[in-house]
Amino acid sequence: MDRIKLDYSKVLPFVGEQEIAVQREKATKALKGLEDGTCKGRDFLGWLDLPVCITDDELNRISACAGKLREQTDVVVIVGIGGSYLGAKAVIEAMSSSFDACSGMKVVFAGNNVSEDYLYELQAFLKDKKFGICVISKSGTTTEPAVAFRLLKDQLIEQEGLAVARERIVAITDEKKGALRTMADREGYETFVIPDNVGGRYSVLTPVGLLPVAIAGFDVRALVKGAVDMRMYEKGNGAELSATYAAVRNTLYEKGYVIEITVNFNPKLHYVAEWWKQLYGESEGKENKGIFPASVDFTTDLHSMGQYIQEGRRILFETVLSIDKTKYWLQVPHDVHDFDKLNYLAGKRIDEVNKMAELGTQLAHVDGGVPNIRIIIPELTEYYLGQLFYFYELACGISGGILGVNTFDQPGVEAYKNNMFMLLGKPGYEKK
Numbered sequence: 024m025d026r027i028k029l030d031y032s033k034v035l036p037f038v039g040e041q042e043i044a045v046q047r048e049k050a051t052k053a054l055k056g057l058e059d060g061t062c063k064g065r066d067f068l069g070w071l072d073l074p075v076c077i078t079d080d081e082l083n084r085i086s087a088c089a090g091k092l093r094e095q096t097d098v099v100v101i102v103g104i105g106g107s108y109l110g111a112k113a114v115i116e117a118m119s120s121s122f123d124a125c126s127g128m129k130v131v132f133a134g135n136n137v138s139e140d141y142l143y144e145l146q147a148f149l150k151d152k153k154f155g156i157c158v159i160s161k162s163g164t165t166t167e168p169a170v171a172f173r174l175l176k177d178q179l180i181e182q183e184g185l186a187v188a189r190e191r192i193v194a195i196t197d198e199k200k201g202a203l204r205t206m207a208d209r210e211g212y213e214t215f216v217i218p219d220n221v222g223g224r225y226s227v228l229t230p231v232g233l234l235p236v237a238i239a240g241f242d243v244r245a246l247v248k249g250a251v252d253m254r255m256y257e258k259g260n261g262a263e264l265s266a267t268y269a270a271v272r273n274t275l276y277e278k279g280y281v282i283e284i285t286v287n288f289n290p291k292l293h294y295v296a297e298w299w300k301q302l303y304g305e306s307e308g309k310e311n312k313g314i315f316p317a318s319v320d321f322t323t324d325l326h327s328m329g330q331y332i333q334e335g336r337r338i339l340f341e342t343v344l345s346i347d348k349t350k351y352w353l354q355v356p357h358d359v360h361d362f363d364k365l366n367y368l369a370g371k372r373i374d375e376v377n378k379m380a381e382l383g384t385q386l387a388h389v390d391g392g393v394p395n396i397r398i399i400i401p402e403l404t405e406y407y408l409g410q411l412f413y414f415y416e417l418a419c420g421i422s423g424g425i426l427g428v429n430t431f432d433q434p435g436v437e438a439y440k441n442n443m444f445m446l447l448g449k450p451g452y453e454k455k
């Protein structure tokens with residue numbers, strides 16, 4: 024099997040190899056802190072060896088549960104927010120056909136917002152459908168998924184009766200604590216556990232990511248294998264890829280490039296970037312520090328954000344997720360009239376046009392003062408997504424270590440929650 028690659032040659036017009044080497048040394052120290060378990064947030068390092076530790080029994084249980092839901096239902100609603108849905112959404116969007124339901128099974132998401140219209144429309148869509156619910160919350164107390172789950176559970180009971188509803192609900196949560204654990208135990212739902220030492224945004228390789236992906240009909244074993252191979256490669260090579268990426272982005276940050284834009288040239292990667300934004304934003308954005316993670320879909324956003332990136336404030340760098348080989352083959356057709364003057368492209372692959380757009384964009388943006396990193400993904404498969412997830416997770420752990428923050432907490436997220444609870448009159452929040 025091939026491996027994802029990193030190309031930072033188009034960063035070198037902006038920073039010297041020597042400057043990167045300084046950050047690379049810091050990266051080596053940060054990596055040691057992770058591997059020794061001496062870094063800040065050391066109670067949350069379970070993800071480091073997670074892919075290697077997943078047993079065959081666990082994978083079989085995940086497959087069996089997914090198989091049962093696929094048999095019994097036409098639609099499964101994945102209820103969760105942040106790390107409790109983004110990894111699964113990223114894989115499912117990347118692997119699904121852009122127009123069909125994935126492998127005959129429709130997987131939809133809820134609990135990642137509190138929009139009344141969204142929930143109303145979802146309930147209308149589920150009316151008279153055979154549906155199931157996979158509810159995911161590590162804490163078991165997050166408001167958005169809790170509200171959605173209450174509505175959907177009631178609807179399921181109303182449509183199917185209590186006994187069938189219990190059969191069609193699966194909960195993924197803490198082993199012992201939280202409201203969801205209490206409810207699942209009391210109602211007798213099938214449950215899967217999110218390990219204590221794995222934070223939400225690092226949980227894609229636990230049942231949190233794996234079960235929804237299996238329900239959608241995709242290959243979780245290949246996903247895990249990709250992560251295992253990346254873990255083994257990085258372990259044997261001083262985290263060559265992850266530490267280098269972490270060092271390069273921190274070198275840029277020190278030079279005033281405070282915004283990293285993750286770029287794709289394939290809309291299927293949109294949610295990979297969303298997953299990455301949570302991973303890096305929640306991990307690094309604290310103590311008034313951290314690179315701001317942003318993302319764009321090209322070429323779509325070249326026609327909107329392209330102007331700013333080319334000529335706006337020079338505080339941006341780009342990391343392009345570049346897919347080497349497409350899944351399909353499609354050529355630009357020849358036209359006898361050539362009214363649109365496109366015959367110069369006739370016979371060329373659509374992907375060649377896309378690749379030239381990618382190269383042309385890189386040249387233009389580098390010329391315009393935007394450093395460019397490329398992550399080259401051989402093909403868009405579960406296996407390479409597994410590699411990519413592990414690479415990004417390890418690089419994030421290292422990068423947070425270089426920055427000197429606790430990569431694994433997210434104290435800032437509480438501020439909005441406290442205000443919302445106070446405004447809604449939640450008992451215990453009146454005085455706040």
Ligand SMILES: O=P(O)(O)OC[C@H]1O[C@](O)(CO)[C@@H](O)[C@@H]1O
Pocket residue numbers: 104105106107159160161162163164165168223224305433436
């Ligand atoms: O799985 P939970 O506990 O519902 O949390 C969901 C998300 O909310 C956060 O805790 C932030 O509020 C994220 O870190 C997490 O991924």
